[in-house]
Amino acid sequence: xxxxxxxxxxxxxxxxxxxxxxxxxxxxxxxxxxxxxxxxxxxxxxxxxxxxxxxxxxxxxxxxxxxxxxxxxxxxxxxxxxxxxxxxxxxxxxxxxxxxxxxxxxxxxxxxxxxxxxxxxxxxxxxxxxxxxxxxxxxxxxxxxxxxxxxxxxxxxxxxxxxxxxxxxxxxxxxxxxxxxxxxxxxxxxxxxxxxxxxxxxxxxxxxxxxxxxxxxxxxxxxxxxxxxxxxxxxxxxxxxxxxxxxxxxxxxxxxxxxxxxxxxxxxxxxxxxxxxx
Amino acid sequence: xxxxxxxxxxxxxxxxxxxxxxxxxxxxxxxxxxxxxxxxxxxxxxxxxxxxxxxxxxxxxxxxxxxxxxxxxxxxxxxxxxxxxxxxxxxxxxxxxxxxxxxxxxxxxxxxxxxxxxxxxxxxxxxxxxxxxxxxxxxxxxxxxxxxxxxxxxxxxxxxxxxxxxxxxxxxxxxxxxxxxxxxxxxxxxxxxxxxxxxxxxxxxxxxxxxxxxxxxxxxxxxxxxxxxxxxxxxxxxxxxxxxxxxxxxxxxxxxxxxxxxxxxxxxxxxxxxxxxxxxxxxxxxxxxxxxxxxxxxxxxxxxxxxxxxxxxxxxxxxxxxxxxxxxxxxxxxxxxxxxxxxxxxxxxxxxxxxxxxxxxxxxxxxxxxxxxxxxxxxxxxxxxxxxxxxxxxxxxxxxxxxxxxxxxxxxxxxxxxxxxxxxxxxxxxxxxxxxxxxxxxxxxxxxxxxxxxxxxxxxxxxxxxxxxxxxxxxxxxxxxxxxxxxxxxxxxx
Numbered sequence: 001x002x003x004x005x006x007x008x009x010x011x012x013x014x015x016x017x018x019x020x021x022x023x024x025x026x027x028x029x030x031x032x033x034x035x036x037x038x039x040x041x042x043x044x045x046x047x048x049x050x051x052x053x054x055x056x057x058x059x060x061x062x063x064x065x066x067x068x069x070x071x072x073x074x075x076x077x078x079x080x081x082x083x084x085x086x087x088x089x090x091x092x093x094x095x096x097x098x099x100x101x102x103x104x105x106x107x108x109x110x111x112x113x114x115x116x117x118x119x120x121x122x123x124x125x126x127x128x129x130x131x132x133x134x135x136x137x138x139x140x141x142x143x144x145x146x147x148x149x150x151x152x153x154x155x156x157x158x159x160x161x162x163x164x165x166x167x168x169x170x171x172x173x174x175x176x177x178x179x180x181x182x183x184x185x186x187x188x189x190x191x192x193x194x195x196x197x198x199x200x201x202x203x204x205x206x207x208x209x210x211x212x213x214x215x216x217x218x219x220x221x222x223x224x225x226x227x228x229x230x231x232x233x234x235x236x237x238x239x240x241x242x243x244x245x246x247x248x249x250x251x252x253x254x255x256x257x258x259x260x261x262x263x264x265x266x267x268x269x270x271x272x273x274x275x276x277x278x
Numbered sequence: 279x280x281x282x283x284x285x286x287x288x289x290x291x292x293x294x295x296x297x298x299x300x301x302x303x304x305x306x307x308x309x310x311x312x313x314x315x316x317x318x319x320x321x322x323x324x325x326x327x328x329x330x331x332x333x334x335x336x337x338x339x340x341x342x343x344x345x346x347x348x349x350x351x352x353x354x355x356x357x358x359x360x361x362x363x364x365x366x367x368x369x370x371x372x373x374x375x376x377x378x379x380x381x382x383x384x385x386x387x388x389x390x391x392x393x394x395x396x397x398x399x400x401x402x403x404x405x406x407x408x409x410x411x412x413x414x415x416x417x418x419x420x421x422x423x424x425x426x427x428x429x430x431x432x433x434x435x436x437x438x439x440x441x442x443x444x445x446x447x448x449x450x451x452x453x454x455x456x457x458x459x460x461x462x463x464x465x466x467x468x469x470x471x472x473x474x475x476x477x478x479x480x481x482x483x484x485x486x487x488x489x490x491x492x493x494x495x496x497x498x499x500x501x502x503x504x505x506x507x508x509x510x511x512x513x514x515x516x517x518x519x520x521x522x523x524x525x526x527x528x529x530x531x532x533x534x535x536x537x538x539x540x541x542x543x544x545x546x547x548x549x550x551x552x553x554x555x556x557x558x559x560x561x562x563x564x565x566x567x568x569x570x571x572x573x574x575x576x577x578x579x580x581x582x583x584x585x586x587x588x589x590x591x592x593x594x595x596x597x598x599x600x601x602x603x604x605x606x607x608x609x610x611x612x613x614x615x616x617x618x619x620x621x622x623x624x625x626x627x628x629x630x631x632x633x634x635x636x637x638x639x640x641x642x643x644x645x646x647x648x649x650x651x652x653x654x655x656x657x658x659x660x661x662x663x664x665x666x667x668x669x670x671x672x673x674x675x676x677x678x679x680x681x682x683x684x685x686x687x688x689x690x691x692x693x694x695x696x697x698x699x700x701x702x703x704x705x706x707x708x709x710x711x712x713x714x715x716x717x718x719x720x721x722x723x724x725x726x727x728x729x730x731x732x733x734x735x736x737x738x739x740x741x742x743x744x745x746x747x748x749x750x751x752x753x754x755x756x757x758x759x760x761x762x763x764x765x766x767x768x769x770x771x772x
Contacts, residue, residue: 026636056636086637232661233764234468244468245745249760256724256760265488265619265659 006124007109009081010102014049014072018193021051021129021150023122023143024058024136025168030261031228032136032168034271035160036061037068039133042186044071048193051076051129053121054089054103058135058143063096073101076128078121080111104128119145126150131192133183134159137171144171147180156192158183163228221250222259222269230266279345280388281557282605283518285395287372289339290350292357297333305338308346317377318355325381325429327359334358344602346556348376349386352405352425359432368435370402373425381428385409387524390517393417405431411444413526416514457503459496461677466663468674470497473658473765475680478504479687480744481698483591483613483653485576485646487767488660490623494616495540497660498572501614502536503677505570506685512568515608519560519567537569539611543578551586556602563590566611576615577645584650587613591653594701613654617646652733655700655741657767687747699743704736711743716756724763738762 006012020043022036040050040062050066052059054075066073073096079085081103084093093103106124107117122142126132126149134157137143147157158181162169176182181192224239225231237247251267254260261270279286301315322329336354338345352375360367374392376384389410394417396404403421406414411424422444425431433439461471470486470493477484478501486494508516513532520526527533541550541562548554552561563571573579590596594610620639624632632639651657691698695710702710713721725735739754741762746754 027632232469232659234466234470235661237468238466244472245761246757248469248472248764249757252760252764253720256720256727256763265661 006104006106007081008102008104010097011072011100012102012104014074014102015100017047017049017072018131018195019049019051019074019129020189020193021125021132021146022058022062022135023052023125023132023146024134024172025138025141025143026055026057026059028057028061028136029162029166029168029228030263030268030271032058032160032162033061036135037065039135039160039183039186039189040065040071040073041069043189044069044073046186046190046195047071048190048195049074051125053078053125054085054093056086056089060089060092062135063092067092067095067099067101070099072099074128075101075103076121076125077103077105078107078118079105079113080107080109081105082109083112085113118142122146123149126153126155129155131156131158131189133189134172134175134180135183136160136162136166136168137175138167139170141171144175147175156181158189158192160184163226166228221247221254225260225267225269227269227271230264230268232266236267279343279347279349280391280395280522281603282607283391283522284605285392285399286343287396287399287401288343288345288350288353290353290357290373291337291339292354292361293335293337294330294358294361295333295335299331300333302333302335303338304335305341306344307338308344310348311338311345311350314348314351314354314377317351317379318358320379321351321355321377321381321428322358324379325427325432327429327432328362330358330362346602347386348384349374349388349392351375351377352383352407352428352431355428356405356431356435359428360435363432363436365436368403370400371405372396372401372403373405373431375405375407375425377428383407383425383427383431385524388522389413390416390514390521390526393420393422394514394518396420413517413521415444415446416517416532457677459499459503459677461500461504461674461680464493464496464500464674467493467497467660470494470658470660471500471674471680473656474501474504475684476741476744476748476765477501477612477614477656478680478684479748480655480691480740481612481700482655482741482744483615483700484656484658485615485617485651485654485767486658486660487617487619489618489662492660492662494660495572495574498540498570498574498614498616499538500677501570501612502538504680504684505536505612506681506688507534508536508568516568519564519607522560523565537566537611538572539566539569540572540574543573543575545579545583547580547583547586550583551590551596552598552605552607553600556600558598558600558605558607560607561596563587563596563609563611564607567608569611571611571613573613573615576617577642581645588649588653591650615654619643619659652731652737655737656765658765659767683748686750687744690747690750691744699740699747702740702743704732707736707739707743711739711746712753713739713742713759714753714755717742717754717759720756720759720763734766738766741765 036058044066050073052062063073084090122145126146132150134143134147150157159172159175160183233248237244260267279288353373376386385407389406390413393404393414397417397420405423405425408424408426411422414422423441424444434441539562550562552558590609595606596609597606620632620634621642622634742754742758745758745761
């Protein structure tokens with residue numbers, strides 16, 4: 001089935017090449033966001049066109065990664081191509097266009113965001129991609145619609161595993177149980193796209209290749225923090241049997257060093273150092 | 279008469295002249311005062327006194343001031359009775375009270391305020407309704423004559439039968455007031471408890487964000503218990519506001535416990551800030567003076583109502599202008615606000631997921647941002663405590679223990695600067711709250727890293743000063759600054 005007529009901005013059709021859709025929650029954990037950005041970056045570097053939906057969260061991280069990787073990325077929108085939604089993504093949309101990517105939409109110009117338009121957009125996204133990678137999706141997430149569409153269209157569906165404690169893993173884990181491809185790094189996706197490169201079976205070997213940098217273990221607090229589930233200062237203090245005032249101070253010091261981040265009213269380990277995004 | 283917390287004396291003159299029967303009342307009397315003619319006439323007759331049968335003129339001076347309220351009943355009746363008896367009023371004496379038709383004297387609001395005002399104006403004796411006598415005796419150096427009935431007052435003034443002055447109440451400062459909600463009742467939540475301690479010690483405002491059932495209300499109710507009891511002057515100021523509203527208990531009008539007010543989020547501007555027709559009445563913020571104002575569901579309050587909090591938060595008083603004039607009420611309270619992180623309340627909860635769209639969460643949080651949030655020094659996320667912790671026996675510190683540290687830290691601040699840290703302006707902060715070099719570096723690094731505003735910078739500095747005071751440390755060390763920087767909400771839901 002061919003995708004419906006599209007309104008486009010930027011370079012369309014995009015250069016020849018494999019296309020991978022990266023989709024997922026609009027409210028990911030820092031882990032999911034880091035994964036999406038990393039996958040976007042590495043796939044773009046490998047010459048894969050990254051397709052996503054310009055939404056908050058996973059979508060934005062994937063686009064951003066692809067742009068940072070110097071690659072072409074396509075945003076499939078649920079609004080008219082001239083209506084950036086969410087409005088905060090105006091800058092990101094410009095960056096996508098500037099990097100040689102495109103904004104495309106099956107809806108007429110001027111279409112405002114409407115709840116019922118997004119499932120159709122999700123279907124289009126699947127149609128435009130060769131493989132759909134789901135990164136963090138809670139039960140009932142729109143990303144699962146894209147995955148279902150991909151199955152209908154006989155395209156490959158892959159998923160990134162998450163923490164069993166996180167509600168954001170429910171969707172991805174059920175995909176994996178139903179036979180979706182396991183994604184532990186960009187190579188897994190490249191293999192699914194028949195772009196060669198050996199698949200690494202040893203997940204412990206991946207962090208180096210993927211470029212994730214875990215913060216150094218020079219602080220006892222860090223070893224008690226997770227990178228998905230937030231703990232607050234009181235919980236850390238209780239585990240370490242330290243006074244709360246001291247723990248609050250040390251957590252802030254770690255935050256200042258970029259080793260931890262605020263998340264959901266608590267703290268999580270930051271997966272990488274470096275400058276904070278706004 | 280009272281204008282806000284100011285007392286304005288009114289001279290009541292009565293003249294019985296020749297002419298046909300009439301009762302003239304002059305001197306810009308409002309309807310409530312004009313009605314007094316009927317009460318005064320009946321009260322005098324039913325007290326067994328004779329009402330003048332010729333032309334009677336009662337003048338209220340100064341004539342250009344509009345008179346309101348029923349407290350003028352008693353002075354008018356007394357003036358008439360004295361005029362008939364051909365006696366002058368006793369010197370340096372003031373009268374206030376409402377009359378019943380049978381001649382008994384009824385309660386009026388604001389007796390304490392009136393008594394204090396009269397005392398500073400040089401009056402030595404005040405005649406008040408017997409029901410309000412205890413209130414008036416709180417004022418030093420003022421003789422209080424409790425009036426049960428008009429005839430009693432007249433007999434007293436004519437020398438027939440003296441009324442004994444009300445005994446001065448024995449108001450010894452009670453060392454420990456009962457603590458209604460003790461911190462030991464709150465399991466876990468050490469982070470929020472620490473924030474409460476810092477808020478109490480430095481007078482900082484506090485915002486708690488967390489899902490329903492996390493214990494935000496319970497925590498807020500613990501704050502009065504870790505604050506020192508009111509001082510005499512403070513207790514009098516609190517009692518004055520309550521007196522104006524007629525809300526003082528008859529026995530033991532002085533209450534040493536800090537007020538705790540928690541208006542519902544549907545509260546109107548007039549209810550929260552003060553207002554009403556004519557002259558403004560004090561609102562919730564003035565009732566919370568020297569105490570705690572708890573605003574639960576902060577985002578549900580009307581935006582203009584929240585905006586109106588800015589001036590009192592800054593200055594500790596509120597100025598309200600109504601048709602009847604402009605009044606100023608005290609409003610130095612500690613604001614404790616609580617909010618859900620999103621409309622459904624469950625964002626950030628590990629177990630239950632949030633069902634709000636990101637846009638809705640954004641809009642919700644934006645309601646809280648801006649100038650009001652800028653004035654709240656301490657912000658803390660409160661999470662639900664796991665059930666096993668609730669069942670555990672482990673108890674935290676009691677409110678009494680925490681209060682000892684709070685009192686010590688407050689004393690340090692009073693000795694150093696004569697006010698609490700929360701009230702320090704940036705210039706005095708620089709002068710009084712020295713930073714150790716590494717503390718300054720931490721603060722500057724944070725500023726460079728996160729683009730923190732000047733207000734945020736000083737906010738952290740003030741909180742760090744309080745944290746150091748709780749430690750008894752003269753200098754602000756790095757860990758004090760780091761702790762202070764930790765007390766801010768960012769990324770509440772995402």
